[in-house]
Amino acid sequence: MSKEKFSTLKSTAVPLPNENVDTDQIIPARFLKATTREGFGENLFRDWRFDSNNQPVSNFILNDPSFTGKILVAGKNFGCGSSREHAAWAIYDYGFRVVVSSFFADIFKNNALNNSLLPVVVSDAYLKSLLEAIQKNPSLEVVVDLENQSIEFGGNKESFEINPYKKSCLINGYDDIDYLLSLNEEIKEFDKQHA
Amino acid sequence: MGKTLFDKIWDAHVVSKQAGYPDALFIDRHYIHEVTSPQAFDGLKKRGIGVFNTSRTTATADHNVPTKDQHLPIKEALSRHQVETLRKNCKEFGVELYDLGHPFQGIVHIIGPELGFTQPGMTIVCGDSHTSTHGAFGTIAFGIGTSEVEQVLATQCILQHKPKRMRIEINGALGKGVVAKDIILYIISKISASGATGYFVEYAGSTIESLSMEARMTICNMSIEMGARGGMIAPDETTFKYIKGRKFAPQGEAFDRAVVQWEQLKSDEDAEFDKVLAFDAADIAPMITYGTNPGMGIRVTDRIPTPEELKDISEKPSFIKSLDYMGLEPGSQLLGKNIDYVFIGSCTNARIEDLRMVASIVEGKKKADGVEVWIVPGSKQVEDQARKEGLDKIFEAAGFELRSPGCSACLGMNEDKIPAGKYCVSTSNRNFEGRQGPKSRTFLASPLSAAAAAITGKVTDVREWI
Ligand code: SF4
Numbered sequence: 001m002s003k004e005k006f007s008t009l010k011s012t013a014v015p016l017p018n019e020n021v022d023t024d025q026i027i028p029a030r031f032l033k034a035t036t037r038e039g040f041g042e043n044l045f046r047d048w049r050f051d052s053n054n055q056p057v058s059n060f061i062l063n064d065p066s067f068t069g070k071i072l073v074a075g076k077n078f079g080c081g082s083s084r085e086h087a088a089w090a091i092y093d094y095g096f097r098v099v100v101s102s103f104f105a106d107i108f109k110n111n112a113l114n115n116s117l118l119p120v121v122v123s124d125a126y127l128k129s130l131l132e133a134i135q136k137n138p139s140l141e142v143v144v145d146l147e148n149q150s151i152e153f154g155g156n157k158e159s160f161e162i163n164p165y166k167k168s169c170l171i172n173g174y175d176d177i178d179y180l181l182s183l184n185e186e187i188k189e190f191d192k193q194h195a
Numbered sequence: 196m197g198k199t200l201f202d203k204i205w206d207a208h209v210v211s212k213q214a215g216y217p218d219a220l221f222i223d224r225h226y227i228h229e230v231t232s233p234q235a236f237d238g239l240k241k242r243g244i245g246v247f248n249t250s251r252t253t254a255t256a257d258h259n260v261p262t263k264d265q266h267l268p269i270k271e272a273l274s275r276h277q278v279e280t281l282r283k284n285c286k287e288f289g290v291e292l293y294d295l296g297h298p299f300q301g302i303v304h305i306i307g308p309e310l311g312f313t314q315p316g317m318t319i320v321c322g323d324s325h326t327s328t329h330g331a332f333g334t335i336a337f338g339i340g341t342s343e344v345e346q347v348l349a350t351q352c353i354l355q356h357k358p359k360r361m362r363i364e365i366n367g368a369l370g371k372g373v374v375a376k377d378i379i380l381y382i383i384s385k386i387s388a389s390g391a392t393g394y395f396v397e398y399a400g401s402t403i404e405s406l407s408m409e410a411r412m413t414i415c416n417m418s419i420e421m422g423a424r425g426g427m428i429a430p431d432e433t434t435f436k437y438i439k440g441r442k443f444a445p446q447g448e449a450f451d452r453a454v455v456q457w458e459q460l461k462s463d464e465d466a467e468f469d470k471v472l473a474f475d476a477a478d479i480a481p482m483i484t485y486g487t488n489p490g491m492g493i494r495v496t497d498r499i500p501t502p503e504e505l506k507d508i509s510e511k512p513s514f515i516k517s518l519d520y521m522g523l524e525p526g527s528q529l530l531g532k533n534i535d536y537v538f539i540g541s542c543t544n545a546r547i548e549d550l551r552m553v554a555s556i557v558e559g560k561k562k563a564d565g566v567e568v569w570i571v572p573g574s575k576q577v578e579d580q581a582r583k584e585g586l587d588k589i590f591e592a593a594g595f596e597l598r599s600p601g602c603s604a605c606l607g608m609n610e611d612k613i614p615a616g617k618y619c620v621s622t623s624n625r626n627f628e629g630r631q632g633p634k635s636r637t638f639l640a641s642p643l644s645a646a647a648a649a650i651t652g653k654v655t656d657v658r659e660w661i
Contacts, residue, residue, distance in 0.1 A: 017512070018512075018513060019509070019513045020389070020488050020513060022627045024627040024629060024630050025628060028633070029258075029607055029608045030608060032230050032608065033230075033259065035233035035237075035276065036233075036234060037234050037341075047628065047629050047634075077389040080389060080488075081419075082323075082324050082606075082625075083231070083322060083324040083339060083340055084230075085231065085234075085322075085341040085342060086341075103392070105389070105392060105422060106358075106422070106424055107338055107339070110340060110343070111340035114340060114343070115342065124509075165216045165217060165354075176342070176343075176346050176353075177345065177350065180349070180352050181350060183219055183350070184350070186210050187247070187350055190210045190221050191221070191247075
């Protein structure tokens with residue numbers, strides 16, 4: 001089924017230098033009760049964004065109007081913990097299309113890729129300079145070019161890895177089921193032999 | 196060169212291998228629950244397709260269910276709707292559901308093994324990261340997201356890249372009061388919450404071989420807490436004995452034939468792993484976590500580290516933030532700290548053996564004043580067994596509440612939440628900020644340590660109680 005296609009994104013970015021951000025922080029369990037994929041953005045980082053009286057926490061980055069954009073730049077081991085795909089949905093629904101970090105947890109990375117959210121893995125040094133540059137200049141533009149697998153800001157460029165299959169899925173807006181359904185006969189045969 | 200157990204099982208399940216594509220891996224068993232399945236069923240409806248093979252799919256309601264008055268309709272509207280949606284979907288697509296009130300209902304990772312669905316050599320997935328639990332039987336079992344749940348429902352396959360292989364060896368005899376939970380908390384504290392990301396772990400060594408199936412499940416369960424895709428243990432006599440006679444396991448001659456196959460499931464002597472780690476059981480003591488990820492653990496008698504003692508200086512800000520959240524001083528002692536709640540439950544530690552451990556400590560004693568203790572069995576069968584053995588009487592006499600099965604305060608999706616600022620010694624697997632309820636504070640520990648804490652009302656070294 002077709003998904004949003006991704007090619008090149010030029011946008012300002014939001015810095016979230018925290019490390020080990022787990023999916024319970026991205027979307028707390030009590031908001032997982034929906035039976036659709038939409039609307040999770042509202043509760044993205046809920047307990048960091050709002051206090052117990054539902055008032056915005058002033059020093060949390062998403063509440064700082066100077067930082068906006070479609071790129072989230074996060075500390076290492078982003079998305080660890082629970083396998084909830086709701087974390088990727090929430091980030092996407094909020095408006096992000098790219099998450100940059102030096103390290104992603106496995107399941108989160110898969111979930112992001114399955115939802116047109118591009119995880120970009122950069123070196124520790126690049127991440128550090130990117131975070132500093134955004135913090136200094138919130139209107140800094142970052143360019144993520146999926147075709148050429150590169151990320152760039154202020155002339156500072158680094159290339160990133162992505163599996164070629166996943167890359168073509170993102171560029172063309174395909175998903176894994178389209179491919180797996182084409183293997184239907186082989187799978188049926190396998191199922192029969194392993195009953 | 197020989198093959199690892201992981202490679203043997205993986206390679207036997209690859210349906211299609213095409214250059215440039217991830218492997219299409221056949222899945223023998225798919226467990227589903229109410230939280231991560233509704234959007235997947237929706238996807239099937241949109242595509243106009245059914246479930247590929249319903250006999251390979253097992254459903255239960257666990258994450259969202261109340262642990263009191265389970266026979267009544269669920270009070271909270273959204274939770275009720277989610278469970279009802281699961282019911283509707285299972286009916287419409289012909290999937291077997293162990294619903295509330297069914298004698299087989301329980302936490303998905305507890306009922307799978309208990310019913311004999313989980314068998315050596317299988318590939319197993321579930322939309323839940325602790326699917327790694329099933330690796331204790333010598334399976335490749337891992338957690339997946341909802342898009343992948345949809346893939347497996349639709350095609351019984353999943354597109355996956357082969358992870359790297361890690362072997363963790365633990366040898367030697369365990370000390371007094373040291374159990375499986377301590378082993379895994381110890382390993383994670385040594386290699387960190389991301390130390391095994393990108394790997395699939397095989398646990399081995401004399402310590403592992405000496406463990407019961409329940410204990411092995413506790414260890415494999417928490418593999419994900421060090422970032423691993425999953426964890427596994429080669430099956431042996433202990434495994435076969437556990438499976439024999441279980442409801443959905445092969446019976447009679449078929450079982451004997453299966454055992455002959457299962458006995459082949461081990462890593463070859465000369466198999467190569469991408470990484471090998473070894474630990475000495477003698478170094479492990481009763482463990483407890485002090486921070487907000489499972490890697491932040493210490494021996495219960497140790498001090499909390501100071502930021503200066505961290506190996507990786509870049510972790511300093513997260514470390515300080517974490518201790519601040521927990522309301523703890525760097526360098527201080529956790530032992531003797533007052534606590535408010537004790538939660539005994541979750542897919543890590545809510546099997547019958549765990550409840551027996553708790554009973555062994557609390558029999559004839561009373562809980563400390565001001566401490567609330569919840570015991571939430573992992574399944575209806577565990578609950579029934581506990582009652583049959585009279586454990587419920589021991590718990591009641593101690594002032595503990597034995598509730599009905601579900602995930603409960605492990606993730607606080609139902610009403611079982613630890614209040615803001617309160618301390619809970621918990622046998623679950625995650626101490627993340629707010630995991631057990633907004634602003635709750637979690638100390639992860641073994642069932643033995645949790646039981647001792649319930650009696651004293653403090654963080655306690657259980658060795659003094661044995
Ligand atoms: S008990 Fe906790 S960790 Fe286990 S499946 Fe339920 S929510 Fe997940």
